Amino acid sequence: MIKYLYIGIDDTDSPDGMCTTYLASQIINKFGDNGIDLVDYPRLIRLNPFARHKTRGNGGVGLKILNDDNADIAKEIVLSEVEKLSMFDCDNTNPGVIFYDGEITSEMREYAFRAIYEFITIDEAEEFGKSVGCEIHKFKKGRGIIGSIASISLPLTDYTYELLAYRAPDNFGTKRQIDYESVYRMDDETFPDTFENIDYSQDYIAIEPKTPCPVLYGIRSNSVESLKSAKAIVEVGEPIDDWCIFKTNQHTDMHIQNASKISDMKQFGCYCVCGKVKNKPAIIDGGHMFFYIGDDSGEIECGAYEPTKNFRKTVSCLRPGDVIRVYGGIGEHNTFNIEKFQVIKLNDVEYKNPVCECGKRMTSAGKGKGFKCRKCGNKIESNEKVATKISRKLKNGWFYETPVSARRHLSKPLCRMF
Numbered sequence: 004m005i006k007y008l009y010i011g012i013d014d015t016d017s018p019d020g021m022c023t024t025y026l027a028s029q030i031i032n033k034f035g036d037n038g039i040d041l042v043d044y045p046r047l048i049r050l051n052p053f054a055r056h057k058t059r060g061n062g063g064v065g066l067k068i069l070n071d072d073n074a075d076i077a078k079e080i081v082l083s084e085v086e087k088l089s090m091f092d093c094d095n096t097n098p099g100v101i102f103y104d105g106e107i108t109s110e111m112r113e114y115a116f117r118a119i120y121e122f123i124t125i126d127e128a129e130e131f132g133k134s135v136g137c138e139i140h141k142f143k144k145g146r147g148i149i150g151s152i153a154s155i156s157l158p159l160t161d162y163t164y165e166l167l168a169y170r171a172p173d174n175f176g177t178k179r180q181i182d183y184e185s186v187y188r189m190d191d192e193t194f195p196d197t198f199e200n201i202d203y204s205q206d207y208i209a210i211e212p213k214t215p216c217p218v219l220y221g222i223r224s225n226s227v228e229s230l231k232s233a234k235a236i237v238e239v240g241e242p243i244d245d246w247c248i249f250k251t252n253q254h255t256d257m258h259i260q261n262a263s264k265i266s267d268m269k270q271f272g273c274y275c276v277c278g279k280v281k282n283k284p285a286i287i288d289g290g291h292m293f294f295y296i297g298d299d300s301g302e303i304e305c306g307a308y309e310p311t312k313n314f315r316k317t318v319s320c321l322r323p324g325d326v327i328r329v330y331g332g333i334g335e336h337n338t339f340n341i342e343k344f345q346v347i348k349l350n351d352v353e354y355k356n357p358v359c360e361c362g363k364r365m366t367s368a369g370k371g372k373g374f375k376c377r378k379c380g381n382k383i384e385s386n387e388k389v390a391t392k393i394s395r396k397l398k399n400g401w402f403y404e405t406p407v408s409a410r411r412h413l414s415k416p417l418c419r420m421f
């Protein structure tokens with residue numbers, strides 16, 4: 004039987020530089036020099052979006068190779084590259100590497116989902132890793148082992164690919180030289196096979212990172228072929244030192260758990276849940292928009308934050324009585340941060356004063372005294388308002404999502420849903 008060696012790497016970068024995927028691509032190159040081939044694409048696995056110590060998107064890397072005579076050389080390469088390239092000066096950078104030479108078991112798969120849904124401590128990860136036979140390497144506090152074990156273990160029942168192009172080290176930290184026109188052309192020619200290239204609502208080039216990391220650009224796609232076509236279209240004014248395609252759980256909604264009722268949801272979890280809009284969404288200082296949804300079990304405040312820009316306009320079209328399904332996560336202030344929502348049933352009925360025989364809408368004649376017509380003086384005794392169908396901008400059954408610039412790595416865009 005063929006045996007494999009799985010390699011997990013995480014927590015090597017800092018806000019000032021480096022990227023675990025870059026480190027992985029350097030390792031893969033060294034593997035190549037030593038005749039070691041990867042089995043399948045390297046994996047870029049996004050974990051709990053609420054993990055406290057994340058640098059950016061809480062991503063770990065998993066590699067798989069044959070467990071043959073070269074396995075020891077592979078281990079040496081991995082450990083020496085992690086030693087060489089990790090941002091050890093940053094307090095928050097605590098690399099962790101694991102090697103595992105067995106089959107991925109169901110308990111490892113469960114662990115990986117826990118790393119997406121919950122918080123795991125370093126001790127817990129270490130104990131778990133040892134219990135399944137992982138070889139564990141901790142650098143400084145070694146927090147990275149939490150994500151490393153998950154990165155090799157997560158079943159990719161749904162996945163996408165990301166092509167990452169890397170800069171020459173001399174250019175790290177300088178302004179990226181990307182020809183934006185060519186990015187528009189690339190999007191035009193390859194969307195929806197590639198996606199999240201551009202946020203058209205803000206003319207924002209989403210393939211370009213905004214941090215000083217080694218990545219020149221990252222293109223996301225459902226297929227490797229379209230990534231290669233896209234790369235051929237994007238023009239840059241600086242050398243591409245290296246590039247690498249990762250298989251990833253980005254854009255799969257793997258972080259979203261189905262909650263059958265509002266009270267089942269916990270803080271720092273990501274869910275989709277149905278509820279009835281309780282009040283008209285309102286904007287507060289800072290530009291954040293909030294409203295409540297409720298069901299028989301309770302209610303929760305939902306937020307569309309300022310960075311979601313025009314999405315707030317869509318949210319503002321909701322009205323009390325609308326039934327919606329929201330997708331997102333419960334953050335620090337116990338507010339449900341909406342990533343997208345589906346309209347289940349619009350409340351398209353408004354109760355209005357009756358219309359007089361003369362055609363004019365009547366006004367109240369006083370509390371409990373019915374209605375009167377200001378124009379012709381007509382009066383009616385009934386206090387009952389009349390149900391009137393109103394037109395709505397939102398549509399039943401439709402989904403509405405945050406713009407590309409404000410979207411989580413794990414969020415499934417609508418272009419992947421239908």
Ligand code: ATP
Nearest residue numbers: 014057058059060061062118122123146147149150
């Ligand atoms: P990059 O994507 O560039 O690697 P990052 O945003 O992923 O940066 P990391 O440097 O990987 O940030 O740091 C995230 C840390 O959180 C890692 O140490 C990882 O092991 C840990 N971690 C991941 N998932 C969990 C979890 N569910 N509970 C607790 N810690 C976690």
